[in-house]
Amino acid sequence: MIYSFAIDLDSHLYLSVQMGALGNKELAFNPYKTLCIEKLVLRLLFYRTYLMKKSLVNLAVVANLSFILSACGGSSGSSGNQAPVFNQSTFTYELLEDQSMQGEVAATDADGDQLAYSVGKSADNGVITVNRDGSFIYTPVANFFGEDTATIVVSDSIASATISLSFQVTNVNDLPVISTSQVVVSSTGQTKGQVTAQDLDGDTLTFSIVQAPSVGKLFLDSETGHFTYDAEALNEVKGSFIVSVSDGNAEPVEAEVSLSPSFVTNQDKLGFYYASDVSHLSKAKQLVELNQADDPVAIKNALLAEQAYAEIALGYAQSGFADEAIKLVSNQIAGRKVKAQAYKAIAVAFDKQGQIELANQQRQHATVEYNTYLAELGLENIGSSDAHFYFQVIRDYLNVEQNDLATELLKNTNLYANSLIALDEESKSAHRAFVTAHQTHSQNMVEDFVNDEPNVNFDKTYNAIKAFSDITSTVSYQETSRGIYHQYRANFFRQAAQLAHILSLKSSGTDKEKALQLAKYNLAQGLALYSDINYDSQYALKAEEYAANTLARFDTPLQLFSGLFESLYPEYIAAHKSEDNSGNVAYELLKSVGSSTDLRMGHRHLYAHKLLTDALSGRPMTETLANISSTFSGGDEAEIFHTLVEAGTVNFAERYGAWLLHYAGLDEQALILLSEAEKLIQTEAYLTDVRFVVDQVLESDGCMRLAELNHVFGGNSEQSNSVVTTCDTLAKTYYQGSETISADKQVQAFNALSVAWTREQQSEKALAASTTAQEVALTFSAVDDFIEEHFAVANAQASNGFLTQSLATIQIAFSKFSQAMDETVTVEEKVELIEDTLSQLESLTEREVNIKYLAVNNLQFGVQHHAGLNDDYAQVVTETKTLIEDMLDELASATSALSDKDKQDIYKDISVQYAAINAYDKAVSLVLDPVYTEADKELLLLDIVKLQATQDDLPSTAVANVDTDKDGLVNFFLPDASEQQITASNLKMDEDSDNDGLSDLEDLSPLKAD
Known part of the structure; x- marks a missing residue:
């Protein structure tokens, strides 16, 4: 129930109150608010007091009050105040x-x-x-x-x-700031880094790639900004990528981050070089690839291009770029044979880097390709080179201890050989090709075994000879107008018997006995081709069909068999020797049909083996030495040298007395024979017999070879020095100033003497000999002879390390050439001089050993062999190249005025020589001359590509091959180079690869001088 009423102020109640202005304040009451009566009284009293204190006048109060009794508490009839209320919390x-x-x-x-x-x-x-x-x-x-x-x-x-x-x-967002503007990455492999950004708000940042780099693959962690960059091998690191960073509150911030190649570590420098356009392999590829429509510099002929790519692939494999090498072989070479050879070549490169599994895969590819090639060729057309290919692969397997794979391939290869066996038909060349391959393989194995090569052991070597022996039994006869006989089989048994015997000399115990029995078996099989044999009950054989014809037509194997019989059956010989019979079955057969020449060769083998049996039995060799002298005296003194030592340095089968003793471990006795040979070459009889040929007096068959073998057979430096002193005496006595020995032989003699003293580390004596050679060279009047002899002297000087002297020598020769060019009058004279000079220049520029025995390199290689060893290297290598290039420029200029026919011939030679000294642009410019047809041009480009792909600035070592500024400091070391090899090479890393005065670390283009 609601009551409304009014009360008097004095009674402390009002119904409504109205107040006037009270200064700056105004109070108002809600006249409709419900109040409890007691509280209202108190409130009115408060305001009354307040108003009185303010001395307010004209107060008028009107109160209208309504209240609810229930609000005052108590029963539903009470009343009270309501609190303010918000319409939401x-x-x-x-x-x-x-x-x-x-x-x-x-x-x-x-x-x-x-x-x-x-x-x-x-x-x-x-x-x-x-x-x-x-x-x-x-x-x-x-x-x-x-x-x-x-x-x-x-x-x-x-x-x-x-x-x-x-x-x-x-958040009023502070945008993130990307602080990374450049990252440095390796040109090879994977680089890890971080794109960094700052956010003042501390937001969690999210990174993402907006635009990936054009080269390589970039993986970015969206939460941290860490990245990995996988370089694309052989693609130059360049360009940039765009990255965005978002803090989640605003649009992402983007920034371009540039990529720069790292040039710090060895791997960095290797990758940088091969990815750049400075790389010799990159340049070689440019000559093969069609880079634009109607590209004038491209090998379009598929067969030629494949050969080029095979060389380039090998270059990449050797430099550690396996994927690129494999890709080139797989994608760019279609021809089965070239492809197989390329796979085989890169496999060997992988072996050297320790990637055996990868190498094995390439060898398997090579075998598959060659199998297919032979199937297409036809078995009847197989040649020895085809069979040799498989044995090279087998050898490569064995070199890296992959014996099971080698054995498997050998079995498969024999299937080819077995399919060609026809003993009732004349021997097929295709079948003999496989037998020859077995022979080569066996000889290589024996050579490595006696030289203690680590990848060869007795079992491998024995098995190789045994396989050779077995396949020899399947060789058929030869038929000529003179009849049917066994030339091929006899010769192969001769070689198998000799190899088995050498193996026995180097072996001991049961291995030695096995090898001896194999030697006896092959000796018996060989002798049975000539006659019935019964000297050994274990190997008693009836003569093969056509034995009489074989004895009459081909007795050469009997020469070796005579010696082998001396070593293998000394007891039989002693028991059957008589006044009319030597007791040597093989020698008696040779005597029955042999000419004096045949017998002389037989005596060489016979006495060499008799020296061996003397030494093995402990007998003095004096009697045999006397017999050798008496047998060959009177015009065959050179045969004494051969019997005591060898007949040439190359043929493994032509090693005699001292070598046999060395194989048997009797080095002391071997040195005795060297001493006898040294005495021999000083005799007038020997010198007259060999007619003072320098090779046989001083070089490969003379005293220099004896000095070299002294080291091989365990002699000391005093002994070898003594032998070289003998060389010195012979040169000065018989060659220097001689009126009977030609000047070119004198130059050769003193060049050889210079090399000999260099080997003995006697530099002063070596230089003195070189000076004598140069003095003789100055005496030549004919221009071509003058140039030839000076080049020969310069080559020897460079090889011996006399670099400044070699430079001075070729300067003299070049001056002579220029003078002659100025003095030529007729075109014919000019053409002749140009052709002669070019021919001589090859001895300076060709990338190979000029005189193999002396190890005298052609001038350019001779100089390069002293990188890191000679203080004058940088100057000499640069000036030498400049001199040769200037001379080639002069030749090219002179040739430009000649006929097209002359230009075709001469430009070809000049271009090759330009390429040999790395002047590739000049070489290409000549190839592009209109005198050449498109076909000729591509053939010449192939020559240039081969030289470019195989470029080696440091040919004396296997640890590095690139020196861009030719200062003798390497750009980098190759991947397979060990620390030990690097230390032994004396080579150092270049810190300024383009020689522009800026450190590589500071140089933005470290391979190109700024």
Whole structure:
């Protein structure tokens, strides 16, 4: 029930109150608010007191009051005050970081009371100011973002209410800053790094690639910015990538990051070089590839291009780029034979780098390709080179201990040979090709075994000879107009018997006995081709069909068999020797049909083996030595040298007395024979017999060879020095100033003497000998002879390490050439001089050993062999190249005025020599001359590509091959080079690869002088 009434002020009750202005304040009451009567009285009394204190005048109060009895407490008939009310419990506001906001809250009061607002709970991360009317200002602290809270209290002076305020402060985003603008990566393999960015807000950043690099593959961690960059081998590191960074609050920030190649580690430098256009292999590829329409410099002929790619692939394999090498062979070579050979070649390169499994895969590819090639060729057309290919692969397997694979391939290869067996038909060349391959393989194995090569042992060697022996039994006869006989089989048994015997000399115990029995078996099989044999019950054989014809037509194997019989059956010989019979079955057969020449060769083998049996039995060799002298005296003194030592340095089968003793471990006795040979070559009889040929007096069959073998057979330096002193005496006595020995032989003699003293590390004596050779060279009047002899002297000087002297020598020769060019009158004279000079220039520029025994390199190679060893290297190598190039320029200029036919011939030689000294651009320019047809041009380009692909700036070592500025310091070491090998080479890494005065670390283009 609601009551309304009015009361007098004195009774402390009003129904309504109206007040006038009170200064600057104004109070108002809601006349409709329900109040409990007691509280209303108290409230009115308060205001009365307040008004009186303010001395207010003209007070008029009108109160209208309505109240509910129930509000006052007690029963439903009581009445009281209602608290202010907000229509929701929380207000939420949004604003930006570092900005203020104004707002207002409003409550309702059912009693109509005047409400007042104030701060309840202050903001945690800001400041809030509240006015009494409910308006407020909120300011977050600097850089704060997120949620902040506060409360506002509203009061009607009796009761209050609280409302929560939530401020969602949105980050005013500070965009991330990408600080990485460049990354340095390796040109090979994988590089790890990080793209860095900063965010002042501490946001979690997300990284992503907007644009990937054009070269290589980039993987970026979206959370950390760490990246891995996988370089594309042989592609130059360049360009950039675009990366974006997002903090999740704004659009991502993007930045371009440039890629730069690293040039710090050895691998960096290797990759940088081969990926650059400076690389000799890159340049070689440019000559093969069709780089543009109608490219004038490209090998379009498929067969020629395949040969070029095979060389380039090998270059990449040797430099550690296996994938590129394999790709080139697989994709660029279609011809089966070339492809197989290329696979085989790169496999060997992988072996050297320790990648045996990868190498085996390439060998298997090579075998498959060659099998297919032979199937297409037809078995009847197989040649020895085809069979030899398989045995090279087998040997490659054995060199890296892949014995099972080698055995498997040998079995498969024998299937080819077995399919060609026809003993009732004349021997087929295709079948003999496989037998010859077995022979070569066996000889290589024996050579390595006696030289203690690590990858060869007795079993491997024995099995190789046994396989050779077995296949020899399948060789058929030869038929000529003179009849049918066994030339091929006899010769193969001779070689098998000799190899088995050498193996026995180097072996011991049961191995020695096995090898001896194999030697006896092959000796018996060989002798049975000539006669019945019964000297050994284990090997008693009836003569083969056609034995009589074989004895009459081909007795050469009997020469060796005579010696072998001396070694293998000394007891039989002793028991059957008589005045008319030597007791040597093989020698008696030879005597029955042999000419004096045949017998002389037989005596060489016979006495060499007799020296061996003497030494093995402990007998003095003096009697045999006397017999040798008496047998060959009177015009065959050279045969004494051969019997004591060897007949040439190359043929393994032509090693005699001293070598046999060496194989048997009797080096002391071998040195005795060398001493006897040294005495021999000083005799007038020997010198007359060999007619003072320098090779047989001083070089390969003379005292220099004896000095070399002294080291091989365990002699000391005093002994070898003594032998070279003998060389010196012979040269000065018989060659220097001689009126009977030609000047060219004198130059040869003193060049050889210079090499001999260099080997003995006697530099002063070596230089003196070289000076004598140069003095003789100056005496030649004919221009071509003058140039030839000076070049020969220069080559020897360079090989001996006399670099400045070699440079001075060729300068003299070039001056002579220029003078002669100026003096030539007729075209014919000029052509002759040009052709002669070009021919001589080959001895300076060809990339090979000029005189193989002396190991005298052609000038350019001779100089390059001293990289890292000679202080004058950089100057001499540069000036030498300049001199040769200037001379070639002069020749090319002179040739340009000649006929097209002359230009065709001469330009070809000049272009090859330009390429040999790495002047490839000049070589190509001549090839492009209109005198050449398209076919001729491509053939010449192939020559250039081969030289370019095989370029080696440091030919004396296997640890490095690139020296771009030719200063003797390497750009990098090859991947397979060990630390021990690098140390032994004396080579150092270049710190300024283009010699421009800037350190590689500071140089933006370290391979190109700025």
